[in-house]
Amino acid sequence: MYVGELLKSLERIPSGVPGLDPLINGGFLPGRLYLITGPPGSGKTTIGIQFLIEGAKNNEVGLFVSFFDNPKIIIQDMLKYNLGLLSYVQSKKIVFYDMAEYLLHINHKMSWSELFNKILSFISEVNAKRVVIDSFTSMKDMVRDPENKRIALIKFIRELENKEVTVLLISEMVNPDTYSEEYYLASGVIVLHHFIRNYTMVRALQILKMRGIPHDSNMKRIRFTSEGVRVYAEAPF
């Protein structure tokens, strides 16, 4: 076992976000779950799409599981970037799963296990290697057994390890001053910040946590560019 593991820790999953990989020693670890959190409008979904496109470029299937937005709308919103999302959707390298539509259809609340199993079966079906879940907060609102969050998430993470699927789990930031449970369970946590300085909006990204990878946890300036979110090797000021 251990030689394989050793080698795996050298593998990297490039993030697709310009400027991010150098901060995390080349990319994510395969088979892990990473949390990305930030305030409204901070670029969480955009980073998720960039992550899937990076895989699609290398012929890996990427899955976007949406718990609120209509996929059509996400795709439309992404047209403002020169990311070529449309062609990957057409070639089925990037697949959207409209979980909200499904939930509206069945019209009852599911348990944490059922939701995660649903995601896992769809991963198998399309043979996805990269997955974005948007958002964990939306999931929390929709389950009927909120008390099982930690145990269900632990189980899901272990299934991902087996399948060697890498997941970006998007989380809506409610209170910027507390750490919630999933920060501790994820292999890594990327926090998007925005603050007003002299009435100007400044944006930054921070690698709060990145297990098994030497990383730079200082705040880095980010900007929205025509290629999506880009990280700069500099402080926000």
Add this chain to the structure above:
Amino acid sequence: MYVGELLKSLERIPSGVPGLDPLINGGFLPGRLYLITGPPGSGKTTIGIQFLIEGAKNNEVGLFVSFFDNPKIIIQDMLKYNLGLLSYVQSKKIVFYDMAEYLLHINHKMSWSELFNKILSFISEVNAKRVVIDSFTSMKDMVRDPENKRIALIKFIRELENKEVTVLLISEMVNPDTYSEEYYLASGVIVLHHFIRNYTMVRALQILKMRGIPHDSNMKRIRFTSEGVRVYAEAPF
């Protein structure tokens, strides 16, 4: 599908608020729901009326759904602006729906679904293209199933997409330090700020979020003018 979508992302719904459209690349996207939030007296309702008048000028029917104020009172209060609201009301280009009166009449609490369906049927009836709902907070207080907020709002948003109706959802700001759920579900969030500086009230507007549209999220000074709320291309100081 996608060519149509692509084109739609180029369409713009002008906001009717002088100085706002340049910040959002020409206007809102059609078929979307936008949240406008701010403290009491910050101009949320006024901006809603300006939005409907802009449509009425172009012969689009606008619907104002009121969950507390008597429409007569809203109209009276708007007379202090030179917006010409009265003539659009008389020509039925702007229609007020007094939901509070309806709720007082039926005298029982409705569910989230029932409320949204009521709004949707009225939209169909008057063939509205622009809708203002005042306010989401009032709705939250009046439903009998608060736990279904997210799922009902997701469903409503999807219906709006189908109908290509653009909605401004007004939300009362309770605690300026937290983000509530609807910030994440809306396609865009406009925040009105006011602060006391040297005992003087200063007002500002900020585009906190605007999906699919390159936008300027810095704080901009606003003032109440005789034409309603106006946004200035400058910081509040």
Add this chain to the structure above:
Amino acid sequence: MYVGELLKSLERIPSGVPGLDPLINGGFLPGRLYLITGPPGSGKTTIGIQFLIEGAKNNEVGLFVSFFDNPKIIIQDMLKYNLGLLSYVQSKKIVFYDMAEYLLHINHKMSWSELFNKILSFISEVNAKRVVIDSFTSMKDMVRDPENKRIALIKFIRELENKEVTVLLISEMVNPDTYSEEYYLASGVIVLHHFIRNYTMVRALQILKMRGIPHDSNMKRIRFTSEGVRVYAEAPF
């Protein structure tokens, strides 16, 4: 309808508080409910009395509905001001309704509707044009159906419009950092502030909100004078 409304928006109800009317374009609008809030000892009740005396001078009947203080005590406390309250009470131009005594007598809790109806019937009985309710907080504490606050208040406000009665609703400030529901439902909100600066108490008034009336929302110094509360056209410092 609309011509009448238009004219009504030009009518003004002078506040009776020296220095306040210039900030609100001459006075309140008739038939509206205004909220006045502030910390203990900030002058809320005094302003309420000044409001009724202004009406009494013009022969309008004013009604003070007390949810805690004995009217006798309020009158006694007001004797320190040269407002001539006593003679208006004797000529029945200002009438006190001791709701607390009534509630102590019936010895059970009433609903929001019942309380508001009680107030409305007393308004009719004395034919009041100006009403002060002291306080909304006390009402909240005494009803048996707190969950109906918003809907009952909306209904009450609509009845006031019909009767063309102007109401000052006094509210006890509990937490100065949050806005409560009634801030949004009232046509206007006047906030009384006090702060300690170099161990000295400084008092100020602010028009937080004033629908349908151009107004000055900067903080203004106030002082207790022998004529009651007076507003100065200057910052508190």
Add this chain to the structure above:
Amino acid sequence: MYVGELLKSLERIPSGVPGLDPLINGGFLPGRLYLITGPPGSGKTTIGIQFLIEGAKNNEVGLFVSFFDNPKIIIQDMLKYNLGLLSYVQSKKIVFYDMAEYLLHINHKMSWSELFNKILSFISEVNAKRVVIDSFTSMKDMVRDPENKRIALIKFIRELENKEVTVLLISEMVNPDTYSEEYYLASGVIVLHHFIRNYTMVRALQILKMRGIPHDSNMKRIRFTSEGVRVYAEAPF
């Protein structure tokens, strides 16, 4: 009625606290309830005792109702001041009622009404003109119907007016940043402050509210002297 009231508003009940009466135009009003609040060790009980001694000097009976301390202990603790408490206790001009002992004895919880009636009957029995209740917080903890606080307190205050008994109600400060209900119901509120400045304890008193009496609400330095708490006509620094 009103001439008597007018005269009564000229009457003053001297507080017995050196330096306090000049801040409140000579003293308290008769027949009123005043709240005194502050952090632990700030002198609330001491001020209560000074208040009773002032009455005893003028041959008025004073009643101290203790909801926690053994009267013996209070008397012992007051021996450090040259107030002569002992002789007034011996001449029965100051009477202690050990309510805690009573409650320990009956061994069940009483309602707000029962507690206040108990106090009222003891007031009648000893014919007290001045009463100290130590403390309201302790009462709150011991009643079986906390939801009736406001209504019971309103009733109690009205009985005091009838009996022309002046009450100091001591309240333990839990959170210095919020105003609790009794601040609004009392005729006056005196707040004791302490703060650390350069690691030195500084004490101050502030008249937050004083209905019917022109008063100075700036912070005043206080010190513990051999005659009890003394107020200085100066800021704490």
Add this chain to the structure above:
Amino acid sequence: MYVGELLKSLERIPSGVPGLDPLINGGFLPGRLYLITGPPGSGKTTIGIQFLIEGAKNNEVGLFVSFFDNPKIIIQDMLKYNLGLLSYVQSKKIVFYDMAEYLLHINHKMSWSELFNKILSFISEVNAKRVVIDSFTSMKDMVRDPENKRIALIKFIRELENKEVTVLLISEMVNPDTYSEEYYLASGVIVLHHFIRNYTMVRALQILKMRGIPHDSNMKRIRFTSEGVRVYAEAPF
């Protein structure tokens, strides 16, 4: 009665903490309960032991009631100080009562009364004059009737007065910004502070309250020395 009381107020119970007695006029009052509170690692238990050793030196029996630590462990931890605790334990001048072990043994929750009675019976059994209870917070967690805290504590305090036993009640500080009930019920409150200044830990002690004793309530520097906690007659900086 009163002459005896008068004399008793002159008696002092030296604290055993070098530098503390000068701040409190020579020592504690006999038969009282004092609260000592502070953050983890601030020296609360050490001060408790010093208090018992001071008594033991004068042949008074001291009782340490432990609600969590094994007495063996406490003794071991105190070996780092030159306090000679071991010999007093061997001569039974200091007795440890392992209440936690007892509670683990009986395996059900006790009421506040039962817990305090248990302590009182042990006090009688060993004829203790000084008692340390470590900790009140632990007690709060272990009782089955939390709502009876105040009344049970009042009763306990009265029993201590009768028995003339002086108690240090240790309390874990949870939130440094609020005062809890026991602060008001205790005859005195000693607060241990620690703060980081330039990344250096600074420790201080403050006499927040000390009934019946003139005292210095300024912050005083403390240090851990080989004789336990020592108070310095200086500010922490």
Add this chain to the structure above:
Amino acid sequence: MYVGELLKSLERIPSGVPGLDPLINGGFLPGRLYLITGPPGSGKTTIGIQFLIEGAKNNEVGLFVSFFDNPKIIIQDMLKYNLGLLSYVQSKKIVFYDMAEYLLHINHKMSWSELFNKILSFISEVNAKRVVIDSFTSMKDMVRDPENKRIALIKFIRELENKEVTVLLISEMVNPDTYSEEYYLASGVIVLHHFIRNYTMVRALQILKMRGIPHDSNMKRIRFTSEGVRVYAEAPF
């Protein structure tokens, strides 16, 4: 007994974290439970592994009880450090117990006692002298009787004393401003801090509490090195 105890207080368990032992007089005390807490990504797990490796070097068996991460993943993540973990795992000097897997398997919630007994039986089975539990927060989430936390932890701590097993209990920091119960029950508390200064992440370690051991509680800079976490004898700035 006491001579043995005396000697035991001289024994030290080196921590395995370079730079930490000099701050705590050579190391931990045997048979104690220490809490290590910090925000996500602050090095808690890494320090736990270093602690076990230090024991393994001296031929002591170390046990890592994982309540969320798959041991395989922990081992993989530790490969980035030159700690030689793999060989100690292979020689069974360091043993991982995958409690999460067990809990997923049995599929029901356990009580605090059952969880601690499970850990104790595993300690006996492998004859461990050092134990890391990762994490207490995860345990809290998974038990069915949260109200028994304190009593169960007290019992567990006493069993550890008997077995002379030293435990590092990892705790996830939720709110950096409050102290939770386990801070008071543990023999020592080590807090990991991180803060942003000029947009740069700075890390520090602080010995908040260390019973029975003279210690340095100032903040010390830490860094992640190729040998794991290292403590520097300097302030973080």
